[in-house]
Amino acid sequence: MAIRLLLLALGLSELLAPQKVVDFWMSLATTESDVELRPWVYTVARLEGLVIVLWVLAAGRGGGDEAEIEA
Structure with missing residues (x-):
């Protein structure tokens, strides 16, 4: 769940401000x-x-996690 939130934040930042994100990663x-x-x-x-x-x-x-489906 936490990884999805991080990916969502990264995706939204790339979608809304691509120049800042690309410039940050290029500087690194x-x-x-x-x-x-x-x-x-x-x-x-x-x-x-x-x-x-x-x-x-x-x-x-x-529909939920895989662990819930198996149970």
């Missing part, structure tokens, strides 16, 4: 500060955020 990944990203990178990050949010919401509609 590279030591150079003059890296220029292509404009489509932010669009793909926004799409990734949408896919993550939809996946988390679809997984939440599963």
Whole structure:
């Protein structure tokens, strides 16, 4: 459940503010500060955020945990 909430927060942040999220991760990944990203990178990050949010919401509609189903 906690992982789903973290994924939902990441997906929403990528969906709403992709430039901040991508710039944050690029600053961790590279030591150079003059890296220029292509404009489509932010669009793909926004799409990734949408896919993550939809996946988390679809997984939440599963009806409960697997342990409850077995019991």
